[in-house]
Amino acid sequence: MTFKEKIESGTFIVCGEIGPPKSCDGDVIREKSKYFKGVVDAVNITDNQTAIVRLSSIASAKILLEVGVEPIMQMTCRDRNRIAIQSDLLGAAALGIHNVLCLTGDYQKFGDQPEAKGVFDLDSVQLIATAAKMNSGLLLSEQEMKKVPDFFIGAAANPFAEPFEMRLIRLHKKVKAGARFIQTQPVFDMDIFTRWMEKVVEMGLHEKCAILAGVMPVKSVKALHHMKKEVPGVKINDEYINRLENASDPKEEGVKIAIEMIQALQKIKGVRGIHIMPVMWESITPVIVKEAGLGAI
Amino acid sequence: MSFEFVTSGKPPISPREKKFSRFLLFFEDVAKVPVFGCQHCGECILSSTAFICSQRCPKRMRNGPCGGTGAGGSCEVYPERKCVWYRIYYRSKMLNRLNLLYKINKIHNWNLEGTSAWLNVFMKRIDAPIWFVRNDKKKVKEMLSDDIQRKN
Numbered sequence A: 001m002t003f004k005e006k007i008e009s010g011t012f013i014v015c016g017e018i019g020p021p022k023s024c025d026g027d028v029i030r031e032k033s034k035y036f037k038g039v040v041d042a043v044n045i046t047d048n049q050t051a052i053v054r055l056s057s058i059a060s061a062k063i064l065l066e067v068g069v070e071p072i073m074q075m076t077c078r079d080r081n082r083i084a085i086q087s088d089l090l091g092a093a094a095l096g097i098h099n100v101l102c103l104t105g106d107y108q109k110f111g112d113q114p115e116a117k118g119v120f121d122l123d124s125v126q127l128i129a130t131a132a133k134m135n136s137g138l139l140l141s142e143q144e145m146k147k148v149p150d151f152f153i154g155a156a157a158n159p160f161a162e163p164f165e166m167r168l169i170r171l172h173k174k175v176k177a178g179a180r181f182i183q184t185q186p187v188f189d190m191d192i193f194t195r196w197m198e199k200v201v202e203m204g205l206h207e208k209c210a211i212l213a214g215v216m217p218v219k220s221v222k223a224l225h226h227m228k229k230e231v232p233g234v235k236i237n238d239e240y241i242n243r244l245e246n247a248s249d250p251k252e253e254g255v256k257i258a259i260e261m262i263q264a265l266q267k268i269k270g271v272r273g274i275h276i277m278p279v280m281w282e283s284i285t286p287v288i289v290k291e292a293g294l295g296a297i
Numbered sequence B: 001m002s003f004e005f006v007t008s009g010k011p012p013i014s015p016r017e018k019k020f021s022r023f024l025l026f027f028e029d030v031a032k033v034p035v036f037g038c039q040h041c042g043e044c045i046l047s048s049t050a051f052i053c054s055q056r057c058p059k060r061m062r063n064g065p066c067g068g069t070g071a072g073g074s075c076e077v078y079p080e081r082k083c084v085w086y087r088i089y090y091r092s093k094m095l096n097r098l099n100l101l102y103k104i105n106k107i108h109n110w111n112l113e114g115t116s117a118w119l120n121v122f123m124k125r126i127d128a129p130i131w132f133v134r135n136d137k138k139k140v141k142e143m144l145s146d147d148i149q150r151k152n
Ligand code: SF4
Pocket: B056, B057, B058, B059, B060, B061, B064, B065, B066, B067, B068, B069, B070, B074, B075, B076, B077, B078, B082, B083, B084, B085, B086
């Protein structure tokens, strides 16, 4: 079953995430894919995340397809104008990559080449609409395509950034534009997330798209502190910081927190799956999936 | 069935019109730049953004804030600034225009960059502004219709 069919059938979804290497070494992805094969339903391939140059997401997604893992290709608006976006989408479809996650992208200032020019020709809502339009057989120029691509369009949502209600409006826009699944930013504050999900259910959006909650296992308390300070738009409950600080083995505690979180998330109405996104710690995903009792496939 | 998302760039703006556009732009600048922080995108969406120009966002977001708005509404790129969409949200709330934020703004037509938005409205190149939310109920409804505006 493909990722799309699984979402449509309503099973609990588990997604992983791979960050491509900063070189042309495709074997890194083949190596990492071993952690995911037969464990998760699909794997996100980041697109030059935090504006640092990496192996392209299309090529990485193709490598994943070759080894039998279903990719979700991330596509950002930072590096491409509408011509490149459509061309890349067509290229992806030709290679058999159908799941795309449409993002606006991190600003180039945060990357390793802050002097770059950001494009931002479209924003994420418009990117979703573009992919949806292509699904209907037309390019943005209204030209008809001979072969119609079949994208399964996803988007991101950040329930933790302010203002709270604007986040719901934005989710509404994304769903209206054609997003069929939503991956949220990592949950580190259950209260806000629960409140957000309540609103989402109230608006009926959980029926129009599958909400996959982000879970980020962390290795050390340092990582949490760093996120709290440096990464904009995240909220971290002090409870987790305290727990990690007092733990004798922070790695183990991090895994424990992630598993508890998954179990709590499963109980929230409207949550259709999870998206596990450890930073540079892919090997932990199978452990968490197994211990949380989520055998996929 | 298709989604109408790009403001049509055709017909190309004629040289004569360009001149007139530049003339109008002078007055538009006087009105819009100091008050709204207009950036001359030529495709004015001020009426749906509570009269704050969204194009001052470093990412030029036309459809709401990116995921990086920090605590207290600071912009992710320039933390010393307020996120424009944060301000737009609170002013929309104050002015009772929140439902306009649900409107999906079209992909920017760069042909219109630096032209007079007033003229573009007049020439029906871009959507007319929605001034009075309550008086324009039908229009607002159209704009917010659940299905994205579709051509035939
Ligand atoms: S935080 Fe707001 S102003 Fe800053 S880049 Fe994001 S949307 Fe634009």
